[in-house]
Amino acid sequence: MSSLQLRCLKIFGAGYAPYRCVSGIILLVIVIVLLPACKQETSQAQSGNAGSELPAVTEPVTLDSAGAVAAADAQAAAVEPLVIPLIAGQHMEVGTITVSNTDTSIIVVYETTGDWRITEIHLDVALDYSGLHTNRSGNPIPGQFDYSTCHPHPVSQVTYVIDDLEWSAGMPIYLATHAVVVSQQDNETAWAGDLDFPGKNWAVYFTYTTQEQSEDQRGQLQFAQAIYETAELGRGRPNLVHVEVQRAGGTQGTISAGYRITGGTASIDADYALESTTGVLEFLDGETSKVISIIIFDDNEYEQLESPYETIDLVLEDSCCLGPQQTTQVRIFDDEELN
Secondary structure (H helix, E strand, O other), X not given: OOHHHHHHHHHHOOOOXXXXXXXXXXXXXXXXXHOOOOEEOOOOOOOOOOOOOOOOOOOOEEEEOOOOXXXXXXXXXXXXXXXXXXXXXOOEEEEEEEEEEOOOOEEEEEEEOOOOEEEEEEEEEEOOHHHOOEOXXXXXXXXXXXXXXXXXXXXXXXXXXXXXXXOOOOOEEEEEEEEEEEOOOOEEEEEEOOEEOXXXXXXXXXXXXXXXXXXXXXXXXXEOOOEEEEEOOOOOOOEEEEEEEEEEOXXXXXXXEEEEEEEOOOOEOOOEEOOOOEEEEEEOOOOOEEEEEEEEOOOOOOOOOOOOEEEEEEEEEOOOOEOOOOEEEEEEEOHHHHO
């Protein structure tokens, strides 16, 4: 008796037939291959009581394209989101899927309601339908989806920040959003979408059209004041003036502006100093204020000037989103003149 026959005898018993042995082994291999695999998210973002099946309070989890924990501020979307009901067991609404985008990322948020919690997620995101993972019959294969995580401590919210797709505003994005959800009474498979897969199950998908981030949502950058007045402190002591650039009308996304010293009667190095006469101010999502710090020197000498002050002129430039106050002037009063 061959070694293969001995293995079959152990697995299928004395009444086995050779074709049953081969078929059984093939079936076993197929089952192993098709078992859905998901990355287990084990960061501190998954909080909850280990002894409780359904924690009463769970903290949100934010993941990047590699399944690693991402910064919480990466969730901030810059456009109007699309919200799709998350349906379990074909008819129970257990939460929502929210999709939005920034300039560079697609953001997908799974969120459950009531006592429903998420234990497993499989997410497929593609630039066309052919990019979704399906079998020959058209049924989706969650175990092969691009993004997967397991949550042994069930959570109520998981955010994916997808930044490894190349897309532009106005393009449709195809999403298959699968989840396993649990409550005190049920354990269900859930999907979100309004488009049926051609296979013979109830799985669905949907599309999201990417949007261009509007200037209104980004806000506008401008100087806080048209004029800043300061004075030499006297006795050779330097003074410091902070020229503020404000962001108003919106704080979503990242924007920047260049600044430049354009002139004035004051002389750099003799009357004032700053790190650079030109520079770039970058505002990250949610940031509303930046300053340009200028050191004012005291020369201990009386200066006969046509004006009671010297000036430094600045301008903002090279930005998509500039407000009306794009120039400002710093006026430096001489302490000897004041005295």
